[in-house]
Amino acid sequence: MLGQNRLAEIAERVLRASKAEQTEIMVTSNDSYLTRFATNTIHQNVAESDASARVRVITDQKTGVAAGNDLSPAGLKKLVETAETTASFQEKNPDVGLLPKPQPIRPVDAYVEATAKCTPLERAKGVEKILAPARKHGLDAAGAFSTEEQELYIANSLGVAAYHKGTVASLLTVVMGKDSSGYGADASIDVSRIDPEAVGKTAIDKALASRNPTAIEPGEYTVILEEEAIADMLFFLGYMGMSALAVQEGRSFMAGKFGERVTGDKITIWDDGSDLRGLPLPFDFEGTPKEKVVLIEKGIARNVVYDTVTAAKEKGRRSTGHSLPAPNAQGPLPINLFMEPGTATKEEMLASTERGIWVTRFHYTNILHPVKTVITGMTRDGTFLIENGKITRPLKNLRFTQSILEAFANVEAVGKKLKVVKDDWNALGTTVPALKIRSFRFTGGTQ
Amino acid sequence: MRELTDRALDVARAKGATYADIRIVRRETQTLEMKNGVMENLSLADTYGFGVRVVADGAWGFASSSRLEKPEIDRVAALAVAIAKASAISKKADVRLGPAEVHVGAYKTPIEVDPFAVSLEDKIDYLARADKEARAVEGVRVVDGTLGFQRETKTFASSEGSFLEQTLIETGAGIVVTAVADGEMQQRSYPNSFGRHQGTAGYEFLTTWNLPAHARQMAEEAVGLLKAPQCPSKVTSLILDGPQLGLQVHESCGHPIELDRVYGTEAAFAGTSFLTPEKYRNFRYGSDLVNIVSDAVTPGGLGTYGYDDEGVPAQTTEIIKKGQFVGYLTSRETAQELRKTHPGAPERSNGAMRADGWNRMPIIRMNNVSLLPGEWTLDELIADTDDGIYMITNKSWSIDDRRLNFQFGTELAYEVKGGKLGRMLKNATYTGMTPQFWAGCDAICNKDHWHVWGTVNCGKGQPGQVAHTAHGAAPTRFRNVQVGVMKG
Numbered sequence: 001m002l003g004q005n006r007l008a009e010i011a012e013r014v015l016r017a018s019k020a021e022q023t024e025i026m027v028t029s030n031d032s033y034l035t036r037f038a039t040n041t042i043h044q045n046v047a048e049s050d051a052s053a054r055v056r057v058i059t060d061q062k063t064g065v066a067a068g069n070d071l072s073p074a075g076l077k078k079l080v081e082t083a084e085t086t087a088s089f090q091e092k093n094p095d096v097g098l099l100p101k102p103q104p105i106r107p108v109d110a111y112v113e114a115t116a117k118c119t120p121l122e123r124a125k126g127v128e129k130i131l132a133p134a135r136k137h138g139l140d141a142a143g144a145f146s147t148e149e150q151e152l153y154i155a156n157s158l159g160v161a162a163y164h165k166g167t168v169a170s171l172l173t174v175v176m177g178k179d180s181s182g183y184g185a186d187a188s189i190d191v192s193r194i195d196p197e198a199v200g201k202t203a204i205d206k207a208l209a210s211r212n213p214t215a216i217e218p219g220e221y222t223v224i225l226e227e228e229a230i231a232d233m234l235f236f237l238g239y240m241g242m243s244a245l246a247v248q249e250g251r252s253f254m255a256g257k258f259g260e261r262v263t264g265d266k267i268t269i270w271d272d273g274s275d276l277r278g279l280p281l282p283f284d285f286e287g288t289p290k291e292k293v294v295l296i297e298k299g300i301a302r303n304v305v306y307d308t309v310t311a312a313k314e315k316g317r318r319s320t321g322h323s324l325p326a327p328n329a330q331g332p333l334p335i336n337l338f339m340e341p342g343t344a345t346k347e348e349m350l351a352s353t354e355r356g357i358w359v360t361r362f363h364y365t366n367i368l369h370p371v372k373t374v375i376t377g378m379t380r381d382g383t384f385l386i387e388n389g390k391i392t393r394p395l396k397n398l399r400f401t402q403s404i405l406e407a408f409a410n411v412e413a414v415g416k417k418l419k420v421v422k423d424d425w426n427a428l429g430t431t432v433p434a435l436k437i438r439s440f441r442f443t444g445g446t447q
Numbered sequence: 448m449r450e451l452t453d454r455a456l457d458v459a460r461a462k463g464a465t466y467a468d469i470r471i472v473r474r475e476t477q478t479l480e481m482k483n484g485v486m487e488n489l490s491l492a493d494t495y496g497f498g499v500r501v502v503a504d505g506a507w508g509f510a511s512s513s514r515l516e517k518p519e520i521d522r523v524a525a526l527a528v529a530i531a532k533a534s535a536i537s538k539k540a541d542v543r544l545g546p547a548e549v550h551v552g553a554y555k556t557p558i559e560v561d562p563f564a565v566s567l568e569d570k571i572d573y574l575a576r577a578d579k580e581a582r583a584v585e586g587v588r589v590v591d592g593t594l595g596f597q598r599e600t601k602t603f604a605s606s607e608g609s610f611l612e613q614t615l616i617e618t619g620a621g622i623v624v625t626a627v628a629d630g631e632m633q634q635r636s637y638p639n640s641f642g643r644h645q646g647t648a649g650y651e652f653l654t655t656w657n658l659p660a661h662a663r664q665m666a667e668e669a670v671g672l673l674k675a676p677q678c679p680s681k682v683t684s685l686i687l688d689g690p691q692l693g694l695q696v697h698e699s700c701g702h703p704i705e706l707d708r709v710y711g712t713e714a715a716f717a718g719t720s721f722l723t724p725e726k727y728r729n730f731r732y733g734s735d736l737v738n739i740v741s742d743a744v745t746p747g748g749l750g751t752y753g754y755d756d757e758g759v760p761a762q763t764t765e766i767i768k769k770g771q772f773v774g775y776l777t778s779r780e781t782a783q784e785l786r787k788t789h790p791g792a793p794e795r796s797n798g799a800m801r802a803d804g805w806n807r808m809p810i811i812r813m814n815n816v817s818l819l820p821g822e823w824t825l826d827e828l829i830a831d832t833d834d835g836i837y838m839i840t841n842k843s844w845s846i847d848d849r850r851l852n853f854q855f856g857t858e859l860a861y862e863v864k865g866g867k868l869g870r871m872l873k874n875a876t877y878t879g880m881t882p883q884f885w886a887g888c889d890a891i892c893n894k895d896h897w898h899v900w901g902t903v904n905c906g907k908g909q910p911g912q913v914a915h916t917a918h919g920a921a922p923t924r925f926r927n928v929q930v931g932v933m934k935g
Contacts, residue, residue: 038715042533044909046509046511090489366844366845370632372630446851
């Protein structure tokens with residue numbers, strides 16, 4: 001970790017060196033650690049320390065970008081020169097927006113010392129709290145316990161200077177029997193709020209309960225989807241259609257639907273980078289503060305998220321603070337998604353289900369049709385048959401092929417508790433309740 | 448460089464490591480993305496650093512840093528050993544690496560034209576010509592053209608005495624055409640999906656895979672798909688084109704033969720494998736026609752290299768021979784594990800360990816895992832098919848955590864009726880179970896149709912690693928396949 005002063009110094013050096021009309025510098029610094037275990041033993045245990053810079057220059061409607069992790073004065077000078085040279089080869093692009101001007105950013109205190117200082121031995125001891133009971137039950141535990149501290153500094157030649165420091169801790173485990181498995185996970189900015197024993201118990205209980213699974217005919221069933229499955233659906237919904245660029249290009253399910261019903265009235269979805277219940281990031285990769293954007297309100301399509309370029313294409317629009325590192329073909333994205341909790345406990349959802357399927361989580365979900373929001377994937381690590389309000393037997397995993405919007409139109413109950421589900425590939429999280437949904441479409445099964 | 452690598456290995460040994468290696472890696476990438484005639488992205492990235500991997504107290508430790516300075520090398524080497532010692536508190540047995548791998552050598556991707564020496568004007572012009580061709584077709588909404596170039600230089604040194612230097616050069620290109628109308632969106636990609644096709648090659652790759660010459664056809668097909676009928680739901684004969692078959696091999700053969708998955712070390716993320724050790728050399732994977740090899744030496748393949756990231760030389764391994772499962776992808780450690788139950792298994796790794804850059808620990812990755820060509824021409828194959836569907840270019844992919852139940856979607860499909868191609872079909876999907884599917888393989892096209900298709904987005908591991916892999920494949924027919932899973 002380089003610290004705010006060093007990051008600001010790097011940014012200043014770049015801005016001073018640049019001859020472009022406008023210049024933007026993004027500097028990231030991170031120290032991350034991950035302890036990985038499988039077959040009841042730690043088999044990978046890694047540490048990484050990295051810092052890198054990304055420079056964007058704009059001159060005469062031409063943009064160039066260069067990125068690298070040589071942060072020496074010579075390295076930074078070369079980075080600026082590379083970006084400028086790259087820009088000089090560009091054709092003029094009338095869509096190149098100007099960089100954003102500075103706006104007040106409300107800092108979010110997302111840095112927890114306990115997470116930053118967590119040692120390999122502490123993580124190993126946490127892992128052992130899962131492995132010991134797994135061994136006792138004759139089960140095999142696999143998973144990962146990670147702790148990370150990261151800094152992000154965005155500055156531009158118009159005066160933007162945004163700094164954020166945060167930590168993330170994450171523990172997940174898959175506990176396996178001969179023919180069964182269970183899943184447990186938790187994530188937080190504060191490692192001390194993660195209870196390895198509880199995470200392990202959740203997974204172990206499911207692994208024990210899912211022994212001797214039997215097959216069930218594919219078809220439409222009422223389902224209780226736990227939070228990991230809902231987070232998967234919400235991530236794909238955001239990716240497919242909640243970006244202004246997707247709407248502007250006509251490839252979003254939101255296009256032409258604002259003010260109209262797109263899901264059932266129990267569904268409200270928003271994006272908020274400042275909410276500490278998630279894994280926050282208070283500004284985007286242009287240094288614009290993230291607004292809370294209500295995307296779907298009680299089933300009605302309300303808004304999508306904007307960056308500077310997409311906002312400039314619509315009269316009266318401003319960036320909502322959802323840029324990815326620009327330029328990129330994807331456009332802005334909501335990366336701090338929330339779904340409004342309801343009033344039901346999972347036990348109440350179960351008790352009210354005459355016949356249905358309990359799904360712990362999905363595996364290898366992928367898009368079949370982005371406008372129709374159709375996805376496919378498998379269930380995994382705890383799939384159970386529900387009969388007359390009770391779980392009666394474990395099931396072999398099933399394949400689903402389902403439109404997300406149709407599923408969200410069929411929601412019968414929304415869980416009262418929110419859970420943050422960390423993305424596998426970055427330090428971002430989706431914060432969601434469990435849902436009970438009728439007529440969920442399973443199209444196949446596996447052994 | 449020797450001074451730095453020796454220093455890391457000396458510190459690791461002094462701190463208690465019984466084995467140590469260091470990789471110093473620089474990765475330079477150049478990306479050009481043109482969207483509707485405008486250069487959206489023109490960027491250069493350069494990342495440099497080192498990673499130290501050790502065994503201490505019988506357990507693994509790994510640490511990495513972007514600061515290649517002597518004090519930092521000392522810190523990172525010591526940290527790797529400390530981490531290994533922490534790992535040891537839960538170990539069941541000491542890490543066993545088998546016979547020492549001692550190699551001194553160098554490897555460089557053979558290329559004709561250095562892609563980093565070609566001017567940006569030439570590259571932009573290449574994309575602009577493809578873009579213009581595609582946007583000349585009415586009804587096209589978005590045209591995305593991409594060029595990607597990568598140069599990775601890496602130095603590997605181990606406490607066993609290896610010292611290896613490699614330079615791997617990649618070139619990739621692709622165009623994606625999107626057509627939108629009335630709530631329907633359809634895309635066509637050339638030469639492959641995932642944005643681009645890529646190989647270990649120089650700029651000459653762009654002449655072989657000529658985007659401007661194929662862009663108009665992609666546009667016409669994307670627009671045509673908007674009004675095409677939905678792929679019907681039925682059990683029928685299925686012909687897959689090379690790129691889609693490449694991904695089928697990747698998901699249903701390449702991943703389940705990774706021996707780390709088999710032993711459960713990827714269970715929490717990517718999953719495990721149905722190809723459990725008792726099936727080794729004792730399981731019918733597919734029909735007699737199915738011959739699959741893992742080959743890190745295929746010229747131009749995206750999974751081609753000189754040495755893996757444990758310093759093991761690149762090689763060819765038989766995986767499926769006449770339908771029988773005969774080989775795994777291995778590491779030094781898993782090769783020893785396999786010999787516990789199968790003493791006749793090879794003593795040495797077949798060189799499949801790779802890391803995604805300097806800051807990741809190597810894990811078992813596919814290199815070029817390929818279905819060997821058969822005897823048919825594509826015309827003969829279609830003429831021989833009375834009723835079926837011909838599916839082209841991947842759009843969607845999903846497979847269960849043991850790699851049995853899969854479902855794929857393709858961008859384009861055609862009916863095959865009475866030995867002839869019929870109507871164009873949209874939203875084509877097919878699903879199946881891996882061994883049953885490969886048992887239905889009854890015809891494979893010949894070497895004239897066979898290409899090594901690059902996959903640039905293979906994710907695995909925690910922390911996440913993206914590998915570049917490839918799959919040699921030619922159009923192939925499968926009998927009795929369920930197609931048309933998605934509702935219209």
